[in-house]
Amino acid sequence: MPQLRFHGVTPARLAPVSRALIDQLSEATATARDEFTLECITTQYVFDGQLVDAFPFVEVLWFERGQKVRDLCAQSIAQAMNEAGYPEAESFFIALEPSGYYIAGKPLAQIADKPLAQDGSSGSA
Numbered sequence: 001m002p003q004l005r006f007h008g009v010t011p012a013r014l015a016p017v018s019r020a021l022i023d024q025l026s027e028a029t030a031t032a033r034d035e036f037t038l039e040c041i042t043t044q045y046v047f048d049g050q051l052v053d054a055f056p057f058v059e060v061l062w063f064e065r066g067q068k069v070r071d072l073c074a075q076s077i078a079q080a081m082n083e084a085g086y087p088e089a090e091s092f093f094i095a096l097e098p099s100g101y102y103i104a105g106k107p108l109a110q111i112a113d114k115p116l117a118q119d120g121s122s123g124s125a
Contacts, residue, residue, distance in 0.1 A: 001101070002029065002062035003037040004077070008054030009086060011040045017080040024076035028069055029062075056081060056089040064095040 002025070006014055018038055026033045045054050058077050064070075074091055081089035101108040 001035055001037075001096075002031065002060060003039065005059040005061070006038065006040045006056070007043050007059070008045075008056040009040055009058075009081070009084065009089075013084040013086070014038065014040055014080075017083045021076060021080040024079075025073055028072040028076065029065055056086040058089065058091040060091060060093045061096055062093065063098060063101075064093075 022033050022036050022038070025031070025036060043054055045052050058081070060073065060077070070093055073093075077091045078089065081087070081091075098109045099107055103111060
């Protein structure tokens with residue numbers, strides 16, 4: 001966690017920028033690199049009865065970290081997308097609640113290494 005879901009983005013174009021992107025996101029969020037998941041979702045878009053090119057966008061599912069961190073992450077994502085050949089990509093953040101996040105059937109709030117902060121952050125999320 002955090003999980004980034006890339007729509008309209010090919011794995012071949014994302015892979016070369018993924019290391020630098022995770023490095024930047026890891027630093028901005030104070031989260032270990034191996035906590036990030038990057039997923040390219042194959043999507044087919046249809047408009048007016050035709051298959052059309054996909055518009056690239058990124059969903060970020062995470063525990064809220066505040067506006068400053070969100071802005072830094074959005075800038076890193078935009079830079080990576082631009083370098084991957086998607087200069088007009090959009091991103092949006094979906095804040096998850098620790099009480100609604102489960103690992104092996106147990107709420108994260110009960111199994112976190114240390115108590116979660118109000119913003120949902122912990123040592124590993």
